[in-house]
Amino acid sequence: MKENDINQPNRQEDKQDDLSINKSDGTNKFLTTNQGVKINDDNNSLKSGERGPSLLEDFILREKITHFDHERIPERIVHARGSGAHGFFEVTNPIPQFTKAAFLQKAGQRTPVFTRFSTVAGSRGSTDLARDVRGFSVKFYTEEGIYDFVGNNMPVFFIQDAAKFPDLVHAVKPEPHNEIPQAASAHDTFWDFISLMPESMHMIMWLMSDRAIPRSYRMQEGFGVHTFRFINAENESHFVKIHWKPKLGTHAVVWDEAQKISGNNPDFHRQDLWEAIEAGNFPEWELGLQIIPEADEHKFDFDLLDPTKIVPEELVPITIVGRMVLNKNPGNFFAETEQVAFHPGHIVPGIDFTNDPLLQGRLFSYTDTQLSRLGSPNFHEIPINRSISPTHNNQRDGHMRQEINKGRVSYHPNSLGGGCPYQAMIAEGGFTSFNERIDAHKVRARSNSFNDHFSQARMFYESQTPTEQQHMVKALRFELGKVETTAIRVRMLGLLSKINTELAEKVAEGLGAKVPAQPEQPMNHGVGADNGGGNEPTEISKKIITSDALSMIKNPTVKPTIASRKIAFICNHGVSEASVMKMKKALVAEDAEACIIGPNLGFASTAEGGEIAVKFSFFTSSSVLFDAVYIPDGKNQAALQSDPDVMEFLNDAYRHCKIIGTDGDGIDLLSAPQFMAKGDDLKDGGIITSTHSGKNQFETAFIDAVKMHRFWQREEVLGTNK
Ligand code: HDD
Numbered sequence: 001m002k003e004n005d006i007n008q009p010n011r012q013e014d015k016q017d018d019l020s021i022n023k024s025d026g027t028n029k030f031l032t033t034n035q036g037v038k039i040n041d042d043n044n045s046l047k048s049g050e051r052g053p054s055l056l057e058d059f060i061l062r063e064k065i066t067h068f069d070h071e072r073i074p075e076r077i078v079h080a081r082g083s084g085a086h087g088f089f090e091v092t093n094p095i096p097q098f099t100k101a102a103f104l105q106k107a108g109q110r111t112p113v114f115t116r117f118s119t120v121a122g123s124r125g126s127t128d129l130a131r132d133v134r135g136f137s138v139k140f141y142t143e144e145g146i147y148d149f150v151g152n153n154m155p156v157f158f159i160q161d162a163a164k165f166p167d168l169v170h171a172v173k174p175e176p177h178n179e180i181p182q183a184a185s186a187h188d189t190f191w192d193f194i195s196l197m198p199e200s201m202h203m204i205m206w207l208m209s210d211r212a213i214p215r216s217y218r219m220q221e222g223f224g225v226h227t228f229r230f231i232n233a234e235n236e237s238h239f240v241k242i243h244w245k246p247k248l249g250t251h252a253v254v255w256d257e258a259q260k261i262s263g264n265n266p267d268f269h270r271q272d273l274w275e276a277i278e279a280g281n282f283p284e285w286e287l288g289l290q291i292i293p294e295a296d297e298h299k300f301d302f303d304l305l306d307p308t309k310i311v312p313e314e315l316v317p318i319t320i321v322g323r324m325v326l327n328k329n330p331g332n333f334f335a336e337t338e339q340v341a342f343h344p345g346h347i348v349p350g351i352d353f354t355n356d357p358l359l360q361g362r363l364f365s366y367t368d369t370q371l372s373r374l375g376s377p378n379f380h381e382i383p384i385n386r387s388i389s390p391t392h393n394n395q396r397d398g399h400m401r402q403e404i405n406k407g408r409v410s411y412h413p414n415s416l417g418g419g420c421p422y423q424a425m426i427a428e429g430g431f432t433s434f435n436e437r438i439d440a441h442k443v444r445a446r447s448n449s450f451n452d453h454f455s456q457a458r459m460f461y462e463s464q465t466p467t468e469q470q471h472m473v474k475a476l477r478f479e480l481g482k483v484e485t486t487a488i489r490v491r492m493l494g495l496l497s498k499i500n501t502e503l504a505e506k507v508a509e510g511l512g513a514k515v516p517a518q519p520e521q522p523m524n525h526g527v528g529a530d531n532g533g534g535n536e537p538t539e540i541s542k543k544i545i546t547s548d549a550l551s552m553i554k555n556p557t558v559k560p561t562i563a564s565r566k567i568a569f570i571c572n573h574g575v576s577e578a579s580v581m582k583m584k585k586a587l588v589a590e591d592a593e594a595c596i597i598g599p600n601l602g603f604a605s606t607a608e609g610g611e612i613a614v615k616f617s618f619f620t621s622s623s624v625l626f627d628a629v630y631i632p633d634g635k636n637q638a639a640l641q642s643d644p645d646v647m648e649f650l651n652d653a654y655r656h657c658k659i660i661g662t663d664g665d666g667i668d669l670l671s672a673p674q675f676m677a678k679g680d681d682l683k684d685g686g687i688i689t690s691t692h693s694g695k696n697q698f699e700t701a702f703i704d705a706v707k708m709h710r711f712w713q714r715e716e717v718l719g720t721n722k
Helices: 012-020 059-069 162-172 188-195 198-208 255-264 268-278 333-338 357-373 377-381 455-462 466-481 486-499 501-511 577-589 637-642 644-655 664-670 695-707 714-718
Strands: 082-091 110-119 134-142 145-152 228-231 237-246 284-293 319-328 566-570 593-598 602-605 611-614 628-631 660-662 687-689
Touching: 012 082, 012 110, 082 134, 082 268, 082 333, 110 319, 145 237, 162 188, 162 357, 188 486, 198 455, 198 466, 198 486, 255 466, 255 644, 268 319, 357 377, 455 486, 466 486, 466 501, 486 501, 566 577, 566 644, 577 593, 577 695, 593 602, 593 611, 628 644, 628 664, 628 695, 637 644, 637 664, 644 660, 644 664, 644 714, 660 664, 660 695, 687 695
Parallel strands: 566 593, 566 628, 628 660, 660 687
Antiparallel strands: 082 110, 082 319, 110 134, 134 145, 228 237, 237 284, 284 319, 602 611
16 A cells, blocks of 8 residues: 555555455355365255254354345445445646645546445335435545545535434334335325424425436436535635536436336436446536635625525536546445445545534434444445555454554554654644634524525525426425325425415415415424524525526536437337438437337347347336437338337327437327327427428437427426426
8 A cells, every 4th residue: 555645646546456455256266165165065054864954063054144144234324225336536627725635636636436326215225216315425535535525416405403313314214103105205204394394495495306306316416515614725714515517417307207217117227327337428527616715604695504505606606626437336236335434524634614513413423323334433444435545543453353453552642653653744634623713602502594494495496497396396296295194284385385475376286275374383392492592484585596507407507418318219020220220320429329129029120121139128118218219210110009018108208208209100100199289290399200300400300309308398288287
């Protein structure tokens, strides 16, 4: 292991080399016990006679069964379901003026990373497509030690103080008496808690938006949520908000689609990430920072320490400082993705915390949870968690200790060990906390500057396009519609009316309920009653602005690309090979994937007398697993109308506002009235045909339409926007 030297940045290969120490491969090797004894018969236990009882002395059987019995470790209390990948972070715009963190100093400098994405509420085996927040964690193996970014795909949180975290999680998890429902917030205990927690309203707006059902882990943003501090070499502090911006843009599926994906492929996101990396479509994000000078701390009409608030990009623009590329799948899920342990308290010199009370509580929780999950204070020695800059200290022993510390000295100060390991001066990279002046009374209270719970919730809702707003209305109708206790629904309607009356009215209509004239006050019986810490909602800010960055459709970071998108080719026997190949070539040139679906697996015969390979059949596949549909030319294509699986495929694609392209006679498959108004009049501009687009530009017209992700105007035709 090399000495940690900030002039010698770690390369991605350094972490891979480090992991390779622990890798094992049984190819061309004898089967052995854990003690290294070669096994002669792994199929039969040792018995007293062929039909007799097994013998206790069978150490091979005992070892095998015992190990198996203990294979499972507790799943994460939250974020249990996740997927990870290796990659690197590269500086594109160094910021030494803001931070002395060694890994952010030089353009082109790379740091190995391991990144894990997750849902929050569901168990390890739950669906990827739950309506939920997504965790977004990045472990940076820097030359100065581990820096963990532990964020989410939403920039705010439900609660302002870590003291409420266990309550929040108890409320959202399956209800304790019957463990129902799995990976879902649509149940009474969650909304009971939320309806009594006005501070959660901004987060609820994000959770009810399509951000909670991403198309892919690769197409979601990441946010540090809290305000952090960056400290430069002069010990000056700046506040920072940390963002990840996906290169493929931010995209979601629709709720009906999400539910169907959960049935068709509950591993949809996990598989998408895995396959993209295997195919060389390496997911990539830009790292952006909102940087706020120390002197501007009180400039905003919200508190920078309040994790239920964003700093609108219109107020403080984002500076891009680097990019993250994920280019290697883990070799072993358990060893890497399951055992990785993130901690917002893992920071390096140049990065520091703020007094955000949610962050402060997290600083305790993450080490604590690893002790029960991974079982020992030595979890930092597990290969995926191991720093690749050397570690030396006087901590010793404990369960499963791997390191063999030399010598008799395990204390500091010492003379017997020459004073080693010695403390580092600041100039040598020694960590010092930011020298913040604090002069205060010890109180159990919350600052009044945290009391505006509705302004930013309203800003979020009012920044959305009508399509996105309608999706939020429907999400709330669905979620609250699953709530059985009427009083909880009514309480929620009261809170929604404080965000936007039209929103509340529309949700109420769907629930067959009335918005209460006077929202009920939360039942914070006795909480903070003596010191004003009851956190009753008050309105501070009247300055509502809207922010395009909050909408996925208007978002200035929308990227015109179809890279890695999966396009379903509907092919009957007799399909035109020329029509298939022409579109396939155009899509491959854009790094998209042409997925041939036919009546049966294997091959489909072509009009030209040949065959094309068929990867999916209409029976094994479903439209929700693809981004768009293409119906090539072919005399027999219309005959597929008699196949209910094909019609369900097309109806779903149409309903989910996907782009449908047809070449030549392919359009005949769409002759049903749900697609065509009359004759060959198309129902909407999301159906691109070779006749209407002009033969030459057909492929381009189709690709341009797919770049829009969905043809949302169709929801008006369908009436699904009601
Ligand atoms: Fe947390 C896991 C993100 C608040 C306590 N959290 C966890 C993970 C993510 C987050 C991404 C999964 C890490 C992984 O992939 O292994 N958590 C957040 C964010 C929060 C937040 C963005 C608010 C801004 N969390 C939060 C609070 C507490 C915790 C307030 C406790 C007081 N979180 C945990 C935990 C977990 C965890 C119980 C479970 C597994 C783990 O830590 O390693 O300690």
